[in-house]
Amino acid sequence: VTRSKLVKDLIEIVGQANVLTDPELVRPYAIDWTKRWSGSAELVVRPASTDQTAEVVLACGEAGVAMIPQGGNTGLVGGSVPPNGGEVPNAIISLTRLNSLEQVDQVDRQLTVGAGVTLEALQDHLTQSGTGLAFAVDLAARGTATLGGMLATNAGGHHVIRYGSMRNQAVGVEAILPNGKEISRLEGLLKDNAGYDLPGLLAGSEGTLGIVTRIRLRLVPRLDARVTALIGVDATATCVSLVARMRQELPSLEAAEIVYEDGLNLVCMHTGLPLPLPRSWPTYLLIECAGIDGREAGQLLEFLESVGLPDGSTAVAMEGPGRQRLWAYRERHTETVNRLGVAHKLDVSVRPSLLAEFEAQLREVVRVHAPGSTLVLWGHVGDGNMHVNVVGPGPGDDTVDDAVLRLTARMGGSISAEHGIGRAKTRWLHLVRSESDIDVMWALKRALDPAGLLNPGVVLPPA
């Protein structure tokens, strides 16, 4: 009875076509990108505006139905899908129809977007605007990932070293709170100390404190003069110290990625790419500098010369196809891992200065806790973020995950660098957050969502 009342109410708000109750239609929304996380939902509702979102939240709240906000559903930690079983029925609130793209404001270097706009749609919009402005965050799932989801998970990507993560790009937000009320801070003010930073709090809260409906984004100059270098070195420690020097001397440094001999060989084997350098190296550093004219390339070459790298250890590319060839050695790691089997994927970070020690201990931990498995590693050197992929253990066997996360925590690292906690990692949150820290987070959660209906079970472990 309650359910049919809710369906009727929702249809009144968003129209029949935007309330999905057929299990066939609901299912794709209830399983995430990794296929590891899925659950059951009564329905999917697709509001097309902030006002509709508010009404949907009120209706679900009245019905006592849990709400699962969802963007492009490209998350990797089960934060965008319902739990497998749960105390109350679930409704997935899909926000992809909030896809308005406003005009680019060239002087203020900002624009306002709906939460459902995909990263790729934003990029196209900016290119077509002819303003010479670009968006600072980029990631592989650009065709599907929405700006709202990216903000809710505080997405990172390759350019964090230069521009920060999603939280740093949101000059303001509009959101619907669990009580159905709207807060709006879309004025685009770069300096605004009038009270608590609610936009920053919503960023990274993974849809547990409010539903972001629109975002005011800061933009950066579009930098078309790019130079990419792939550098073979002996070890992680060398990468770390090289990048530390680059950060000091090359302000145009935009990405600094690390891959390893074993991973790169697998990539070459699976993709047919030739080895990138005349000989093989234990570790590879991929860097990119970007500016508005050609000076950056010259600065980088000067820098590399001053470092005195061995002959044949470096490949440099300045034109698009050449740069893409170098990037492929990094970017095609993901598909290579996927071909090997279902990977245990962990996204951890430590201080950059600890990265070499972390890598060594990590290899040992994986060897001990997942003997015979294949470990494929890559990461972002500048921010100490390492993506750990272990192929071998069955999907239900969390032994190696647990061991890696414990190692990370022992070294003062984070169990989630950029993917979020979702449902996947709540049981490990205590490794990196103290009891009083988790208590504070629960206090904030209860303050905004006393009924606990907004994305329950995500981020916070049971109180």
Added chain:
Amino acid sequence: VTRSKLVKDLIEIVGQANVLTDPELVRPYAIDWTKRWSGSAELVVRPASTDQTAEVVLACGEAGVAMIPQGGNTGLVGGSVPPNGGEVPNAIISLTRLNSLEQVDQVDRQLTVGAGVTLEALQDHLTQSGTGLAFAVDLAARGTATLGGMLATNAGGHHVIRYGSMRNQAVGVEAILPNGKEISRLEGLLKDNAGYDLPGLLAGSEGTLGIVTRIRLRLVPRLDARVTALIGVDATATCVSLVARMRQELPSLEAAEIVYEDGLNLVCMHTGLPLPLPRSWPTYLLIECAGIDGREAGQLLEFLESVGLPDGSTAVAMEGPGRQRLWAYRERHTETVNRLGVAHKLDVSVRPSLLAEFEAQLREVVRVHAPGSTLVLWGHVGDGNMHVNVVGPGPGDDTVDDAVLRLTARMGGSISAEHGIGRAKTRWLHLVRSESDIDVMWALKRALDPAGLLNPGVVLPPA
């Protein structure tokens, strides 16, 4: 009886010398920098460690005494001093003894400081470290302002255009909550999405949600190759469009300040400085670019050439004394205003694209609401922050303040760009924050400080 019990408890925690009860000694702590805000406190307590701070908070909480956290007491909005009268007795918690300065971590480009370290002590420490690293935020009160206070107010300064404000510099914090519990996130992780962003929430909360005791700060390369230019132009609109182009073409742009003919003439009159350019201009833009070698100066000169400014409209300096001479025209505005009398000081912001329109309307509003007064304006063009100083109306007469803040709000601006709300502006908060927004802030406040003993009356208007 309660009071003497509290004094006894506090002496046990911090020692006799660090509990001040003599009204003579308490008074300087209870009046702020502007002399406009003062109140009464039972005592001042000066903990020397995080643990002592936690015990102090517990003791005050048990005694039902309100706590006023205080750093260098350089605030301008009454946020660091007790109210003039109030429901409960007050204790000022002075944090200046939390002055530990840890070693600079060169690879991670970070260090941890006690909340009571002054900005100047940090700057000296960094210079002496020989690491080539610097702190991104700088402001005039550097000798007294503490990092804890600067974080609590999310201080801005000249370099926000390049590096962001204090919130962006805090990689992590340690803080004592109103319940006496400690939260600690000092691992220095540049990517860490494990739960809600508590450091960001504490930043700018003006001591109402917790007492920051230590901060992990990010550092930036020390840039000694600097070029400063003072450019005379016809109007604010020209400054805004010039700066928009500079932000696109000069990544080394670090400051973009605006001053006006009337203010600059007063500065010259009061300080004896000669006029900076062969002729007078309605508006002056002061910019600075910074890098590690001389390239930035060349880029700036090329840019200025390409703009085609009239002869004699620009003064450029690359050496320290010359640059200081140009900066003096901006920096000596404050003392000039102080000599004119007690100013009504407002710190507002609008979108940069609205700055010219705002300036025009502001002059009219001040003319109407404070006839015969002297208006002195300066600001930061890149972030739309304008400092409004009106000398004329008596200190108790808020007519012009009210009119200026209403104008700002009508234009979508903030009533506090970088100073905070403090006690001074709570009654205007509703101009820029909706009822539901203020409700959320109150919900967060009550969640963390249910007894309402931490800096009551600051930031939030009465519920």
